[in-house]
Amino acid sequence: MKVKVKLYGDFLRQGPEESIVELQDGSTVEELLKHFEISERNYIIILVNLKRSWFEGALKDGDTVSIFSPVGGG
Amino acid sequence: MFDFTDFTEDQIKRYSRHIILPEVGGKGQKKLNNAKILVIGAGGLGCPAIIYLAAAGIGKIGVVDMDVVDLSNLQRQILHTTNDINKLKTLSVKEKVTALNQDVEIIQHNKKITSENALEIIKDYDVIIDGSDNFPTRYLVNDACVFENKPLIYGAIFRFEGQVTTIIPNDGPCYRCLFPEPPPPGMIPSCQEAGVLGVLPGIIGVIQATEAMKYILNIGNLLKGRMLLYDALRMEFQEVNVPKDTNCPVCGKNPTITKLIDYEEFCGLKKENESKH
Numbered sequence: 001m002k003v004k005v006k007l008y009g010d011f012l013r014q015g016p017e018e019s020i021v022e023l024q025d026g027s028t029v030e031e032l033l034k035h036f037e038i039s040e041r042n043y044i045i046i047l048v049n050l051k052r053s054w055f056e057g058a059l060k061d062g063d064t065v066s067i068f069s070p071v072g073g074g
Numbered sequence: 075m076f077d078f079t080d081f082t083e084d085q086i087k088r089y090s091r092h093i094i095l096p097e098v099g100g101k102g103q104k105k106l107n108n109a110k111i112l113v114i115g116a117g118g119l120g121c122p123a124i125i126y127l128a129a130a131g132i133g134k135i136g137v138v139d140m141d142v143v144d145l146s147n148l149q150r151q152i153l154h155t156t157n158d159i160n161k162l163k164t165l166s167v168k169e170k171v172t173a174l175n176q177d178v179e180i181i182q183h184n185k186k187i188t189s190e191n192a193l194e195i196i197k198d199y200d201v202i203i204d205g206s207d208n209f210p211t212r213y214l215v216n217d218a219c220v221f222e223n224k225p226l227i228y229g230a231i232f233r234f235e236g237q238v239t240t241i242i243p244n245d246g247p248c249y250r251c252l253f254p255e256p257p258p259p260g261m262i263p264s265c266q267e268a269g270v271l272g273v274l275p276g277i278i279g280v281i282q283a284t285e286a287m288k289y290i291l292n293i294g295n296l297l298k299g300r301m302l303l304y305d306a307l308r309m310e311f312q313e314v315n316v317p318k319d320t321n322c323p324v325c326g327k328n329p330t331i332t333k334l335i336d337y338e339e340f341c342g343l344k345k346e347n348e349s350k351h
Contacts, residue, residue, distance in 0.1 A: 008305060009235050017308075043257045045301075045314055052314050066312060068303060070253050071232035073270055074119045074207035 001025050001061035005032065008068045014038050023059065030055040032065060043070050076100035085177065089131055097293045103131065107177060109290045112136040112199035114187060114215055116163040118275030119205030119229050121153040123283040128171040128178045130287060135171070136199055138183040139163040150272040187211060189334035192218040201286045203227045205279060209256040210337035216241065216249040217334055220325050225289050229282040234271050236278035239301040239316065240285045243325060246298040251319035251326075256337050274306055 006018050014036040021035055029046055033055070038044070046053045047066040059065070078086060078100055085107075092098045092106070109132050113120045116139040127135055143154040143161050151163075158166040164182035171180050183195055187206075192214055196202055202224050204215050212230070219226040219241065226241040228249055241248050281302065288294045301314045324331045 008303075009232060042255070043253060045252070045303075047312060047314055050312060052316070068235075068237075068314075070257065071230045071235055071237055072207070072209045072212055072257075073230060073232045074115045074117050074205045074275065 001027070001059070003032065003059050003062070004064045005036070006064065006066045007036070008066065009071065010069050011036075011038060011044075011067050025061075027059050028055065029053055029057045029059065029065070032059065033067075036067075038067070040069070044068070045070070076104075080104060085131075088175070088177075092130070098291060102291045102293075105290050106287065107131050107133050109201070110134040110136070110199045111201045111203060111286055111290075112138065112196055113203045113205055114138045114211065115205035115207060116141075116151070116153070116167045117147065117205060117207055118150040118231060118270065119279040119282060120203070121151045121167070122276045122279035123203055123205060123229075123286070124167055124171065125153060125174065126280060126283040127286065128175050130283075131175060131177050132287075132290075133177070134179045134181060134199075136181040136183055136195070137164045137167050138185070138187050138195060140184055140186045150270065150275050152276065187214065189214060189336045192334055193222055196222055196224055199224065201225050201227065201289050203229070203282050203286055205229060205275075205282065212249065213256050213337060214334055217324050217331060219243060220248050221334070227282045227285045227289075229278045231270055231274050231278055233268055234274065234306040236274055236304040236306075237301055238278050238281050238285075238297060238304075240289070240297040242296070242298050247316045247318040248322060248325045250324045250331075251322045252301065252316050254319075254323050271306055274304075277304060277306070 002020050002022050005021050007015055045068040048063050089103045092103050093100050111127055111132050113124050116137050141163050143158040143163055143166055145159055147154055153170045154166045162184055164184050168180040171178050196218055202219055206212055220243045223243050229238040285296055299316055301316050303312045320326050
C-alpha cells in the first residue's frame with residue numbers, strides 16, 4: 001500500500017516535505033515512523049487523514065499522514 | 075433592549091461596527107468594555123493580540139513581560155518602534171494602546187511569571203492569553219489556569235509554523251493532555267536559535283485575540299478540544315482533535331501535579347523548583 005506523508009517542523013530533518021511511501025499492507029503508524037527513522041515518541045502529533053492517530057494506528061492505502069512537533073516560541 | 079445611555083456618543087461611533095453586528099450588539103460591546111484579559115508576553119504574539127483587543131475596547135488588559143525592547147524584536151513585535159529600544163515592553167505597549175483607545179486600561183506586570191506569583195497575577199482576569207516564548211512558562215501558565223479555573227488561549231510559533239488552541243479547564247483538555255511534560259531543554263530550538271517569519275506571530279496572535287473575544291461574548295465555537303496548526307510555507311491550516319486525557323497529570327482524575335513547577339533551563343540542564351500552590 002502507498003501512503004502520502006507530510007513532515008513539519010523539526011521532522012523535516014528526517015525526510016522531504018511531502019512523499020509517497022510504500023509499506024506492507026496492515027502497517028501501522030509505528031512502522032511508518034521507523035521508515036523515517038523518527039525515534040521521538042513523546043513530542044509528536046500524528047494526523048491520519050486530518051484525524052489524530054497513535055503509534056498503533058493501522059494505515060491503509062491512500063492515507064495521508066501529517067507529522068508535527070510542539071512549538072513554543074512567541 | 076440594550077440601554078445605549080451606557081455609552082458616550084464617541085463610544086457609539088468608535089464601536090459602531092461591532093454594535094451593528096447582531097452577535098455583538100450594544101450588550102456584547104459592553105461585555106468587551108468590562109472584560110479583563112491578561113496577555114503573557116508583549117512580543118510577537120502579544121503585540122498583535124493586544125492591539126486588536128485594545129481597538130475592541132477591552133476594559134482592562136494586563137501585560138506580563140520583564141524585558142526591554144531590543145532591535146532584533148522589531149521584525150515582528152509590531153507595537154514597538156525603533157524609538158522604543160531599551161524601553162520596558164509593557165511601557166511601550168501602554169503608550170501605543172493609550173494613543174489608540176483611552177477606554178482601555180493597561181496593567182503593567184513588569185516581572186517574570188513564576189510559581190510564586192502566577193496565581194496572584196492571573197486571578198483577577200477573565201481570560202488569559204499565552205504569548206510567551208518558552209516551554210517552562212507555557213507549562214506554568216497552563217497549570218496555573220487549571221488550578222484557578224481560568225480560560226487560556228494558547229498560541230505558539232516557530233520558524234514558519236504556528237499552533238493555537240483554547241483551554242477551558244474542567245470543560246476540555248489542557249496543554250498537558252496533549253504533551254504531559256515539557257520537552258527536555260535544548261531538544262526544541264527557540265525562535266532565537268532557529269528564526270521565525272515576522273508575519274507568523276501576527277496570524278497566530280490575532281487568532282488568539284479572536285478566541286478571547288468570542289469567549290467574552292459567548293459566541294461561536296471555540297478551539298476547545300481542537301488545536302489549529304498553521305504552516306505559512308504550505309499556506310495550510312490543519313486541525314487536530316485533542317481529547318481530554320483522564321490520566322492527565324494536572325487535570326485528570328488523579329492528578330500528580332498539585333503545585334506549580336518552575337522548569338528552568340540553564341545551558342541545557344533542567345532544574346525543577348517546586349513551590350507551594
